[in-house]
Amino acid sequence: NAGVTQTPKFRILKIGQSMTLQCTQDMNHNYMYWYRQDPGMGLKLIYYSVGAGITDKGEVPNGYNVSRSTTEDFPLRLELAAPSQTSVYFCASSSGNNLGWDNSPLHFGNGTRLTVT
Template sequence: NAGVTQTPKFRILKIGQSMTLQCTQDMNHNYMYWYRQDPGMGLKLIYYSVGAGITDKGEVPNGYNVSRSTTEDFPLRLELAAPSQTSVYFCASSPGGGEPQHFGDGTRLSIL
């Protein structure tokens, strides 16, 4: 019962570096999402995907990119890391309709 798996769990980046946050799910869900969680702010949607090859922007997409080449994987790319991107990032998936989203355990990212 792996569900949604995120790697790495922790990372420290220097300003200007790039990295990819990995997310994979084994539930054959069509819909996948990336959120960031900042203290006292709830979760903000960065990008989402409704299926392989189809992605769209959420509320806070600037500074990020995504791709969805398979149903299982939905990586999030930071190209030029900035201190404002210090946050906890969550990946989620859902089967669609009114069904709830399933979340990974998050990646804690610090940019110094």
């Protein structure tokens, strides 16, 4: 199993450009998440998905969009990049459990470092 795979590892964008951060997992997890990590800060949730076709906003969704057309993939889209979006972006997944009190720990990708200048 590759786990959670994020591409690219690094990217530099100019203000106003757009790009998509890719995330795929091969663990058949229902739940997927996008977090951003700013210097000296913890991770903040941007968007999450509980299954294919279902997405919802987290704490800091402005400036981003997501889609979940398959269980495996959860891309994050930046439409008009701004310097405030300079950050490290983490994708994560978890199995969850619809049958009971099972909160599996999240499995993280290795992150994408994005710089907007």
